[in-house]
Structure formats: structure tokens, C-alpha cells
Amino acid sequence: MAPIPKTTRQWLLASKPTDMPVLSGSNQTFRLEDTPIPAVKDGQVLMKSLYYSNDPAQRGWISRDIKPGRLYRPPVNEGDVMSAGGLYEVVESKAETLKPGTIVLGYVGWTEYAVADAKVLIPVSTDALPEGLGVTQYLGAFGGTGMTAYYGLLEVAEAKKEDVVVVSGAAGATGSMVVQIAKKMVGCKKVIGIAGGAAKCKWVVEELGADACVDYKSGDFEANLAKETGGDAGNVDVYFDNVGGEILDFMLTRMALFGRIAACGAISGYNTALEKTAGLKNWFEVISMRIQIKGFIVLDFRARKGAREECIGYLIQGVKEGKLKIGKESEQVVKTKFEDVPKTWVKLFEGANTGKLVTEVV
Amino acid sequence: MAPIPKTTRQWLLASKPTDMPVLSGSNQTFRLEDTPIPAVKDGQVLMKSLYYSNDPAQRGWISRDIKPGRLYRPPVNEGDVMSAGGLYEVVESKAETLKPGTIVLGYVGWTEYAVADAKVLIPVSTDALPEGLGVTQYLGAFGGTGMTAYYGLLEVAEAKKEDVVVVSGAAGATGSMVVQIAKKMVGCKKVIGIAGGAAKCKWVVEELGADACVDYKSGDFEANLAKETGGDAGNVDVYFDNVGGEILDFMLTRMALFGRIAACGAISGYNTALEKTAGLKNWFEVISMRIQIKGFIVLDFRARKGAREECIGYLIQGVKEGKLKIGKESEQVVKTKFEDVPKTWVKLFEGANTGKLVTEVV
Numbered sequence: 001m002a003p004i005p006k007t008t009r010q011w012l013l014a015s016k017p018t019d020m021p022v023l024s025g026s027n028q029t030f031r032l033e034d035t036p037i038p039a040v041k042d043g044q045v046l047m048k049s050l051y052y053s054n055d056p057a058q059r060g061w062i063s064r065d066i067k068p069g070r071l072y073r074p075p076v077n078e079g080d081v082m083s084a085g086g087l088y089e090v091v092e093s094k095a096e097t098l099k100p101g102t103i104v105l106g107y108v109g110w111t112e113y114a115v116a117d118a119k120v121l122i123p124v125s126t127d128a129l130p131e132g133l134g135v136t137q138y139l140g141a142f143g144g145t146g147m148t149a150y151y152g153l154l155e156v157a158e159a160k161k162e163d164v165v166v167v168s169g170a171a172g173a174t175g176s177m178v179v180q181i182a183k184k185m186v187g188c189k190k191v192i193g194i195a196g197g198a199a200k201c202k203w204v205v206e207e208l209g210a211d212a213c214v215d216y217k218s219g220d221f222e223a224n225l226a227k228e229t230g231g232d233a234g235n236v237d238v239y240f241d242n243v244g245g246e247i248l249d250f251m252l253t254r255m256a257l258f259g260r261i262a263a264c265g266a267i268s269g270y271n272t273a274l275e276k277t278a279g280l281k282n283w284f285e286v287i288s289m290r291i292q293i294k295g296f297i298v299l300d301f302r303a304r305k306g307a308r309e310e311c312i313g314y315l316i317q318g319v320k321e322g323k324l325k326i327g328k329e330s331e332q333v334v335k336t337k338f339e340d341v342p343k344t345w346v347k348l349f350e351g352a353n354t355g356k357l358v359t360e361v362v
Numbered sequence: 363m364a365p366i367p368k369t370t371r372q373w374l375l376a377s378k379p380t381d382m383p384v385l386s387g388s389n390q391t392f393r394l395e396d397t398p399i400p401a402v403k404d405g406q407v408l409m410k411s412l413y414y415s416n417d418p419a420q421r422g423w424i425s426r427d428i429k430p431g432r433l434y435r436p437p438v439n440e441g442d443v444m445s446a447g448g449l450y451e452v453v454e455s456k457a458e459t460l461k462p463g464t465i466v467l468g469y470v471g472w473t474e475y476a477v478a479d480a481k482v483l484i485p486v487s488t489d490a491l492p493e494g495l496g497v498t499q500y501l502g503a504f505g506g507t508g509m510t511a512y513y514g515l516l517e518v519a520e521a522k523k524e525d526v527v528v529v530s531g532a533a534g535a536t537g538s539m540v541v542q543i544a545k546k547m548v549g550c551k552k553v554i555g556i557a558g559g560a561a562k563c564k565w566v567v568e569e570l571g572a573d574a575c576v577d578y579k580s581g582d583f584e585a586n587l588a589k590e591t592g593g594d595a596g597n598v599d600v601y602f603d604n605v606g607g608e609i610l611d612f613m614l615t616r617m618a619l620f621g622r623i624a625a626c627g628a629i630s631g632y633n634t635a636l637e638k639t640a641g642l643k644n645w646f647e648v649i650s651m652r653i654q655i656k657g658f659i660v661l662d663f664r665a666r667k668g669a670r671e672e673c674i675g676y677l678i679q680g681v682k683e684g685k686l687k688i689g690k691e692s693e694q695v696v697k698t699k700f701e702d703v704p705k706t707w708v709k710l711f712e713g714a715n716t717g718k719l720v721t722e723v724v
Binding site for chain 2: 060065066067068069070071072232233234244245248249253263264265266269274275277278279280281282283284285286287288289290291292293294295296297300
């Protein structure tokens with residue numbers, strides 16, 4: 001192993017973006033800085049970044065539009081290290097529980113090296129995973145992504161066998177898990193994905209097992225989606241929404257009586273200033289069709305004792321029974337030099353990935 | 363009593379409006395027609411209109427924008443008698459249960475005389491009401507309006523003593539009942555009304571007992587409402603929404619964590635074509651604050667056995683205990699010639715009424 005340096009590179013938030021994050025120029029969103037590594041105190045470890053989780057939610061943490069007290073976690077302020085979920089290798093330890101060489105999961109952020117309290121870190125090992133799965137799965141299927149899909153679908157949306165389910169962002173990290181759980185584990189009557197482009201839609205149907213997948217980039221999107229969801233009357237019992245915006249607005253017209261919407265994400269609007277947002281127009285459908293909507297954040301479930309274990313157990317069972325496809329096909333690991341970490345992150349908003357987008361720091 | 367005529371005047375839907383209903387001219391919304399009164403068959407009665415209920419919801423029944431199967435009742439089509447809740451006096455009967463002279467409640471519509479099956483009519487009498495209350499209360503507090511307020515607040519929004527509650531349309535028929543029930547019956551911690559104009563706001567506070575009422579026509583509306591609802595952070599546990607639109611959009615920024623919204627009506631948009639609607643922009647608040655939204659229609663509760671009796675019993679108890687103010691102050695009965703029935707109805711959309719707007723056919 002390379003000797004431990006005295007300083008570490010970090011990506012700091014330089015300026016909250018108004019729309020798409022800006023990667024260079026005078027108003028760039030992030031800036032790279034070199035800073036001394038602090039001394040490791042008792043109960044702490046020094047660790048090195050291995051992998052970062054890339055999540056659309058991170059865009060919210062750096063939003064200009066979100067007012068104080070209206071976010072589910074402290075916002076990232078200008079001058080702060082950009083926050084991210086990640087996997088790190090312990091390189092020096094003053095904590096009995098974490099030996100050097102241990103791989104840990106934590107929310108530390110885009111810093112090549114970091115000193116952190118052992119108690120906020122979760123040691124992880126592939127031993128606990130089905131054979132062939134790598135440690136990066138703890139950022140995706142066996143991490144926050146999987147928990148979002150599992151609790152969002154089963155507890156928030158209360159999906160049942162008899163339900164017609166629509167999932168937007170179906171080729172994305174969370175959506176691809178939701179599609180699989182709905183179809184293969186719950187056995188929902190019909191599972192319809194929404195994704196961008198023919199290739200992704202094909203993947204959602206052929207690899208994930210959706211009954212249909214509708215391409216929102218196609219000119220016939222609304223007509224095609226209507227055809228798959230009961231025509232004029234609309235028959236969708238559960239809508240798992242990862243995108244918000246115009247697709248959500250149209251989905252309001254597709255819900256069955258007493259249909260349930262799990263509001264998980266709204267990526268379509270994350271890079272648009274609030275005042276330029278198109279807005280939901282079909283609100284009356286919420287009343288006339290008695291639609292039930294619940295916003296949720298995976299943190300609420302994470303805080304619940306035993307929730308992580310319950311979810312991981314369920315998913316491992318699904319993999320063992322051959323129902324869930326989790327593996328290389330469910331993640332895209334992008335080897336990235338530390339100086340290019342933001343570049344990999346913004347791929348999220350280019351619709352480039354299928355499954356979980358993971359940054360491997362090289 | 364005047365002799366029974368051979369024909370009756372009726373208001374038919376002439377043309378579905380795109381925005382505000384049009385009362386005269388070539389594209390008028392309703393047209394007055396004279397039509398023969400059919401023979402009364404066994405089990406039927408002939409009855410004469412006494413009072414009509416005026417409800418914003420009726421605008422939805424004649425909307426161009428609502429697609430087939432997306433309304434909670436059959437739409438009123440062009441050429442149909444305009445539908446309305448009403449009180450009628452039986453003038454001829456071939457039904458044992460309903461003697462001539464009986465006053466009945468029914469959804470028959472704007473027809474001066476009507477023949478209807480006795481089984482769809484509910485006989486009503488002031489004997490069952492607290493002293494001094496007239497039969498028109500069955501269209502308001504002791505009818506659909508009261509049930510909407512009661513079930514919407516207690517069952518849909520699950521309002522409890524410890525809740526901060528906001529009610530829009532607080533001076534309207536439903537809103538004025540919700541404010542009173544929340545403050546006087548449930549004893550909610552803080553009840554804030556939203557209404558249009560200083561006079562209505564004064565009425566909501568002084569007569570209905572709200573802790574505060576914010577005037578949405580005032581230039582400081584948002585700042586004033588923010589001040590009453592916890593400042594930046596927002597502290598509203600329950601929002602009973604009668605108006606939708608921009609007020610709802612702003613209210614999304616005022617909800618507390620896990621706040622509940624009962625979506626009852628959206629009068630702000632009823633007279634605006636869908637494509638011209640501003641739309642809800644603050645959707646991300648639903649996710650970040652885990653807001654729960656439920657659309658509802660009073661019909662769902664009406665269909666439940668004993669629900670009407672339960673609600674009326676609760677409200678009578680409230681009146682007897684001196685908690686609820688229901689009476690002349692909670693309704694506006696407008697004496698209206700039959701040829702002017704639509705004119706009284708459109709007052710709903712002019713914000714002219716406080717409490718329930720009732721048409722007395724003279």
C-alpha cells in the first residue's frame with residue numbers, strides 16, 4: 001500500500017447551482033482542494049475512499065430552492081465537502097472495532113482520505129452476500145437503494161399481488177429494484193416500467209421481468225402508457241414515482257380509484273429552478289379518484305432497528321431463489337480519477353446509467 | 363297550493379364551459395326548457411323544488427376536462443337536467459312511504475317539478491334538528507357539507523388535539539364547518555383559516571373561533587401565512603384543502619414532517635381550462651417532508667351504513683353543548699326565481715357567500 005500522505009484532496013461545494021451542475025468555469029458547482037489530514041483520535045479511523053454512491057438525491061442537498069428546515073438532512077453548504085454515501089478502506093485505526101484493511105460503509109463524502117468516528121461507520125464484507133457479488137452492492141441493492149425500493153414498494157405503497165404497478169425511472173438504481181421486487185417477489189398482476197429510450201425499455205422487460213416498459217422519449221409516450229394502463233379509465237393501483245414532473249402529472253390521470261403513489265424522487269425537476277418548473281396540473285384527479293400519496297425518505301426506515309437486516313435478508317432470499325437479478329448487470333461501476341468524481345456523478349442526470357451508478361476511485 | 367301544471371321548467375346543460383360558466387349569449391352554459399311532466403308510476407312521487415344546494419363540485423360535473431371514468435359520479439352531459447342536491451315537497455304520491463306534504467332530500471336537479479322513485483329520496487323534518495334550525499340545514503351542516511367536514515377532518519386527515527390545522531375556503535360552506543369542528547370539538551392546538559377579504563377573515567376568527575385567519579387577497583398573504591405557521595420551518599400537521607392551486611402549492615412549503623393533507627376541493631381551478639392551470643411547483647416538499655395526501659369524496663362515507671346518522675348525531679351534540687354555531691349565520695339562503703337559478707349558483711365562484719349558499723326557489 002502507498003504511504004499515507006499528509007494532505008488529502010477533497011471536492012467542496014463551491015456554488016449552489018440554479019439548474020444543471022456546472023463542472024468548470026467561474027461559477028462551477030464544486031472545487032477541488034488540498035487540505036491537511038487531521039490527527040486520528042481515540043475511537044477514530046483514517047480511511048481511504050474506494051467507491052462512491054451516486055444518487056439523484058444529492059442534487060437536493062446542494063439545491064438553492066430548498067429552504068432551511070425543509071430537507072431531511074443538513075444541506076451541504078458552500079465550502080463543505082460534498083456529501084455522498086461511500087465505501088472506504090480503513091488505513092489507520094484507533095478504534096478497537098475496526099482493524100486496518102476493513103471496508104466500511106459511511107456518509108463521509110468526496111474526500112480521498114478522511115478521519116471519522118468508528119461508530120458512524122458500518123463494516124461490510126462480501127461474506128454476507130450471495131456468491132459472486134462484490135462489496136459495491138452495499139451502495140446499491142444491499143444498501144440505501146435496495147432499502148428505498150423494498151420499503152417504498154411494500155410499506156409506503158403497500159403493493160400487493162392483485163395490483164397493477166407502474167414504476168418510473170425503471171432502468172435506474174431504485175426503479176430497477178422496484179420492478180424486480182414487484183414482479184418476482186410480490187408477484188404483482190402487472191408491472192409497467194417507464195424509462196428513456198428503446199434499449200433501456202428492452203432491458204427493463206427482458207432482464208428485470210416487467211410486463212411492459214414505455215419509452216418516455218417516444219412521441220407516443222402518453223398514448224402508449226394509456227394503452228398499458230387501462231385506457232381512458234386508468235387502472236394503476238400503485239405508482240412508484242422516481243421522477244416527478246410531467247410524467248407524474250400524466251400518471252395522475254392513470255391511477256385507479258384509491259390508487260397509491262409512493263413519492264420517492266423527482267429527478268425530472270432537480271436541475272430546473274423552481275420558478276421554471278412546469279408544475280402539476282391534473283390535481284383534480286387526486287380528489288375525484290381519491291388518490292393517496294405518501295412522500296418518503298429511506299432514512300426513516302434506516303433509523304428503525306433491524307430494518308436494514310430485514311431488507312437484506314429478503315433480497316438475499318430473492319437472489320438465492322433465482323428470482324432477483326442482482327450483480328454486475330444491476331450496477332455500473334465507473335473507474336474514475338479523484339479529479340473526475342463530479343463528472344461521473346453528473347452522468348446520473350444524463351440518463352446514461354442502467355442500474356446503480358457507482359464511482360470507483362482509482 | 364297552486365294546481366299541478368302539465369309541464370315543468372328545467373335548466374338543461376347547453377354547453378360545457380371552458381372557463382367561467384356563461385349565463386347568456388350563444389355559448390351559454392345552461393338553457394331553460396319547458397317539458398311535459400311524466401305520469402307518476404307506482405313507487406314514485408311527483409314533487410316540487412323548494413331549495414337547491416349550491417356546491418363548487420357541480421362545476422366538475424359539467425367540466426370539459428374530465429375524461430370518461432375519471433369522475434366520482436356520471437357527468438352531466440349536454441341536454442341533461444343540471445344536477446344538484448335539493449329539498450323538494452311531495453305533491454302527489456304513489457309511494458306508501460311518502461305522503462303529500464313530505465319534504466324530501468334528493469339529487470334530482472334544477473327542475474321545478476320532478477317525478478322520482480321514492481327509494482332514492484330521504485324524508486327530512488326539522489323535528490330531528492336542534493330548535494330554531496330550518497330544513498335547509500339538511501343541504502348544509504346536516505347534509506353533505508357537514509359530512510364532508512366531519513369525515514374529511516376526522517377520518518381522512520386524522521386531526522387530533524395536538525395538531526396545527528390550516529383550512530382554506532374557511533368562510534365557505536365546508537371550511538366554516540371544518541374550522542368549528544377542529545377548534546371547538548376536537549380542540550386542535552391551533553386552527554388557522556384562509557379566506558378572501560378582511561370581513562370574511564374577521565368572521566372566521568370571531569364567529570367560528572379560528573385562532574387566526576389569513577386573507578389570501580392581501581399582498582402579504584404568503585408572509586402572513588408563514589408567520590402563523592411556524593416561520594421558515596413550517597409546522598402544519600393538517601391541511602384541509604378546499605381550493606387547490608397556488609394556495610395549495612404554498613401550503614406544501616408549510617407542512618410539518620409527516621403532515622397530512624385532506625384534498626377535498628380545488629375551486630381555484632374549476633373555472634380555468636386545464637392547459638391554462640399554473641400547476642403545483644413545490645412537489646419536492648412532499649418527498650422531503652414526507653407529506654401524506656388523500657383525496658376524498660363525501661360519497662364514499664355516505665355509502666357507509668350509519669355514517670349519516672353518526673355525523674348528524676355528533677353535530678347535534680356540538681350544537682347542544684354550545685360549541686358549534688349552526689343556524690342562520692352558517693348559511694345564506696337566496697330567494698331566487700326559477701329562471702334565475704344559475705345566477706345564484708355562480709355566486710359560489712364570485713366568493714360572495716359565507717357559509718352555505720342555498721337557493722330558495724320562489
